[in-house]
Amino acid sequence: MAFLLHAVMTVGIAFLFFDRLGMSCRREFFPYGLGILLLGVSTVMTDSGFLVVFNWTGIMLLFMAGMIRCFCGDEEWQFSAYLRAILVMGVKTVLYSFHIFHIKTWRKGSVEMMEKMGEESDQERKRKEKMSSVVTGIAIAALLLVVIFPLLASSDRVFAGIFEQIFRMPENLNISSVVGMVCMTLFGVLLIYGVFCAFASGGCRKKEREKKNYEAVTGITFTAILAAVYVLYCCVQIYVLFLKNEGGLPDGVTYASYAREGFWQLLFVGIINLILVISVVYAFQKNRILKIILTIICGCTFIMNVSAMYRMFMYVRVYHMTFLRILVLWFLILNMVMMMGVVIFVYKENFSLFRFVTATVSCGYILLSFLHPDYLAASYNIRTMEQMTAVDAVYMLDTSSYDAAPALAEINVGELDYSDGLYTERMVENIHWQYFRRAQQDMDRRSPREYNFSVWKASRLSPRDVDHEGGED
Numbered sequence: 001m002a003f004l005l006h007a008v009m010t011v012g013i014a015f016l017f018f019d020r021l022g023m024s025c026r027r028e029f030f031p032y033g034l035g036i037l038l039l040g041v042s043t044v045m046t047d048s049g050f051l052v053v054f055n056w057t058g059i060m061l062l063f064m065a066g067m068i069r070c071f072c073g074d075e076e077w078q079f080s081a082y083l084r085a086i087l088v089m090g091v092k093t094v095l096y097s098f099h100i101f102h103i104k105t106w107r108k109g110s111v112e113m114m115e116k117m118g119e120e121s122d123q124e125r126k127r128k129e130k131m132s133s134v135v136t137g138i139a140i141a142a143l144l145l146v147v148i149f150p151l152l153a154s155s156d157r158v159f160a161g162i163f164e165q166i167f168r169m170p171e172n173l174n175i176s177s178v179v180g181m182v183c184m185t186l187f188g189v190l191l192i193y194g195v196f197c198a199f200a201s202g203g204c205r206k207k208e209r210e211k212k213n214y215e216a217v218t219g220i221t222f223t224a225i226l227a228a229v230y231v232l233y234c235c236v237q238i239y240v241l242f243l244k245n246e247g248g249l250p251d252g253v254t255y256a257s258y259a260r261e262g263f264w265q266l267l268f269v270g271i272i273n274l275i276l277v278i279s280v281v282y283a284f285q286k287n288r289i290l291k292i293i294l295t296i297i298c299g300c301t302f303i304m305n306v307s308a309m310y311r312m313f314m315y316v317r318v319y320h321m322t323f324l325r326i327l328v329l330w331f332l333i334l335n336m337v338m339m340m341g342v343v344i345f346v347y348k349e350n351f352s353l354f355r356f357v358t359a360t361v362s363c364g365y366i367l368l369s370f371l372h373p374d375y376l377a378a379s380y381n382i383r384t385m386e387q388m389t390a391v392d393a394v395y396m397l398d399t400s401s402y403d404a405a406p407a408l409a410e411i412n413v414g415e416l417d418y419s420d421g422l423y424t425e426r427m428v429e430n431i432h433w434q435y436f437r438r439a440q441q442d443m444d445r446r447s448p449r450e451y452n453f454s455v456w457k458a459s460r461l462s463p464r465d466v467d468h469e470g471g472e473d
Contacts, residue, residue, distance in 0.1 A: 002449045003052075007040025007059060010192060014063070017196050018070070025070035032066030035362045042369040047402040047454040050323070051369050058365055063195065064089060065358055071199040079278055082354040089198050096197035216287035219280050223293045226276075230300035237307045263315065266308035267328060270335045273301040277342050281349065291346050298343045305332045305339075320392070321380040323399075326373040334364045372454070374400045378407040390416045390423040397435045405439060405458035408432075413463070432463045 011033040018025055039055045039062075046052065064086050072085065277294050284290060309332050316325055341356040378396050385392065393411050400408060413429050439458035446455070 003043040003055075004040040007036050007043075010059070010063065011036055013192050014066070021200065023070060028069050029066045031359075032062045032069070035062045035366060038366050039369065042366065044451070045453040046369060046372060047452060047458070048323075048372070048374055049401070051373075054365070055369060058362065061086070062358075062362060067195060067199050079282065079354050079357075089195075092198035092201070093191065093194040096194040096201070214284045216285045216290050219284035220287065220290050220293060223276075223280060223290065223297065227293050227296045227300070230297060230304075234300050234303040237303060241307055241310060263308040263311040263328065266304045266311070267332065270301055270305050270308070270332070270339075273297055273304075274335060274338060274342065277339075277346065278353070281346055286349075294346050295343060298339050298346070301339055302336055305336050308332055320385065321377040323373045323377055326376055327368075330364065330368050330373075334360065337364070372403040374404040375407055378404040382407055382410055387417050388415075389420065390418050390425075390428050391420065392416075393428055394423060394431055397431055402439050402442075402452075402454045402458035405436065405454075405461050408435065409461045409463055411463065429463075436462050 014029060014033065015026060018029070036059050039058050043052055043055045046055075067089070068082065068085055277297060280290070280294060309329060312325060312329055312332075337360050338357055341351070341353055341360065344356075345351045345353045378400055381392065381396065382388070388411070393413070393416055396404065396411075397408060411432060413425060413432055416425070416428060418425060436458060439455055439461075443455050443459035446452070
């Protein structure tokens, strides 16, 4: 829950800073702010450590991209210029975050901001002085009560009983939790302060587009060779893989084994092609033949991605679904969508490719985080396995986060295959029950700040009622 609150605070503080600086870019920042809030919601709803880490990373990248949009104008930069701006402003953010501790610098910045906003009226200044005096008085009283209140409470039971319920610390709330919350909040405030100082310093400015000095002939030469190899490879894919002509396979190689190999290699080739086409468009002079060749490379990349997806589905059919295999399929789909944008960019260079890629990756990842890959994998396996073995069930119970709990609760322990002798029905029953018991214990230990919907939902579920003499208490 604290993560979501921090996300809301981040967007809220951003809008407040825009207003204070007199910037009218609420509409421009809105899509980025919406993405930040959705990632905050996703974090509260998932128990996957992978998704939590990348949600935090996504929030930072969206925030930086939104700042670039607001402070650097609407002009389209080169793709590399956007990446360079994010890197440079990220470093400046870290440096400016420490400026808040320099009182002189802070006061100077405050004065400059006030000058930009215009002189305040005497009435407004007096009101702020009074508010400052009140806040100072509250702070002094709080410091004194830290010492005085425990003394009074220990001297009179009736007085202590009045405030007992108010000041009682929950069993699952400890000092380390409070310190962690304070540190995370302070870290977030410093980071946001550093971001605005970095961008307000004027370090993010539109740069002139670099001239393309490379002859198109060079680009045509090496891309034509690559395109020829890709076309041949795609013909093989169509003839052997898609049309299932087993006569084209080497001796001793079955169609099933052929189809289940090579998707990792194709995944990396797709990434290379995406970077290659963008780089060629920027680096070489405009040329109609070069555009046609790049289009062919993009078309071959689509076929390679479809081939990789087909191979992955063949692999999943035999070895079942996992979190990683869902990520691979997700990225292949994402890569095809981004390649569509690259094709448009080849013929229309003023197309905002960076924003298209940012929107594609953001929307795709947000969708993935809300779908919960752990749940998708477990649900798919349970529905499609003709005969689930005890090993399969135990593997899912041991490796899945609590996102998969609704699917794992449906496992029928009595119908599993125990023929390999590695597990008995009693052992699997105990493992199955302990999975949900741990969720209940985890939820009981959590404070409201650490509330997580996925853990809460898992704690409310339970497998089939059995006698758990060997289970945890």
